[in-house]
Amino acid sequence: MKKKVAIGIDIGGTNTVFGFVDEVGQIIHESSILTQADQDADQLFRRLFKEIDDDFEKNSTTYELIGIGIGAPNANYYKGTVESPPNLNWGVVNVLEIIRGYSSLPSAITNDANAAAIGEMIFGAAKGMKNFIVITLGTGLGSGIVVNGELVYGADGFAGEIGHTISDPNGRDCGCGRKGCLETYASASGIRRTVYELIGTTNMSSELRNISYNQLTAKDIADAANCGDKLALEAFDYTAKILGLKLADSVAHLSPEAIFLFGGLALAGDLIFVPAKRYMEAYMLNIFKNKVKLLPSALPGAHAAVLGASSLIWNELKN
């Protein structure tokens, strides 16, 4: 009997990664093509399915395809659409409809943070958990929420935008057009902004004063903090404080068993986890204190996107 695998596709602004993933999260094959974000969606899927067909042919005696899961920015699970993502020149596109032109396999799409949450539930550290949140700390802050064992899509398919809860209505400009969204503070970009604010507002000496804003990475800040750079440490503390405060609000809504941090800024490890947990505990209502775990994702970073996307299919089979 052939072994079942699901296709996982992660559509990014630069690369589109795909892979064949089995039931236990083993990646049989993974590859990528350029997204060519300035062009329309059709050309991407034309090239993509050619690659997938070519790559699968070599495996088709051993494996059987069972479905196609896709993670993409601004994706709507209910409608199968991708709606005007900031980094793709697509407008509103019905991705599942396009895919049906290439394959009759069952297919499902959601945004990358939701895919990360399902991936964590199916293949990662949230196995067996019924109530948890995954926070992705990348350029922005994405989130996927699981309640009673199901991903929360809400009435319109767009639930789970914790990055756009408001930390300070008079705060930093957000890419969404509003002010003070959590992701303007708690994300890889957010902590860079904080470093530059601290450079401007304090006299703390710091090696980060030698790096331009456009060159500065979250890893530079973590490296400096690990060398005892006070300004960098202060930036982590400030980031963690706002993250902890807003995660306490998420806990008040949902009382999750755990919150997972994932993505670039989460790689800073204790620098972000230790103060974020401390502030979250301080800001939580008494009944929730010392109950909610703050954990790193157990998905391997380099393959998480494909695992998450493929887990959409494995999750639907489970239900």
Next chain:
Amino acid sequence: MKKKVAIGIDIGGTNTVFGFVDEVGQIIHESSILTQADQDADQLFRRLFKEIDDDFEKNSTTYELIGIGIGAPNANYYKGTVESPPNLNWGVVNVLEIIRGYSSLPSAITNDANAAAIGEMIFGAAKGMKNFIVITLGTGLGSGIVVNGELVYGADGFAGEIGHTISDPNGRDCGCGRKGCLETYASASGIRRTVYELIGTTNMSSELRNISYNQLTAKDIADAANCGDKLALEAFDYTAKILGLKLADSVAHLSPEAIFLFGGLALAGDLIFVPAKRYMEAYMLNIFKNKVKLLPSALPGAHAAVLGASSLIWNELKN
């Protein structure tokens, strides 16, 4: 064949109300006894079940009891407990265990805001909705959250504490021991505090300056606002602004179809609904704008508690 009814019990600090409720939310009989909050739980249930038995005897040829639903402060659905409610001298009590001493009927307990949410779904304006939030604006701010057609209890049974999300970490003292919780602003008590802050900080003339804090009610403030009292109108605007801002955060988490406002402050009608909706829209992420209804509860206020409690049983039968 006898008509099926569920018992709904609402335990309050002063009165405990109970009633027999049929499948369509008709209340066959409703009555109440004093809670005697300074005494233990056992005495309440001893008296309560004597009353229930006496009252039901008269109806027992026509009706058949199918279960007992209870709304109570600090109630935990999973454990069947009530845990140290501020207005009852009970400590931690397993209410469902006590009830099993009096009745072998199926029983369930949750807090009053969760019961209001299930009541709205079974008997009220949320019929057929799968994703919505009920906010009770009374002495505090309670909330019940429904996702994918199920009440959100979270990992520990205590989810849905939107009243204790933090609006301002350096803000007003909250009864929970922290500062700046939403309920210190958006509740019947919260708007009273706002009136008194405005009396202290502004020179606006207001008839509310003639009422002591302890005498002042949310209705007084609504009456003054309806007569054009500027300070009262300002208090409603301030309350609505903070409520709208924090509800926008709830929408970012859950993308509900509707948010229902219920309880004392919601009775102010347009005074609270109109500005709260305006601010909520202003603070919401673009993708959610003009999608989320802000509605009054359709449960009749005087009977909502008993309807909500009984709906726990009708809801379990539905599943």
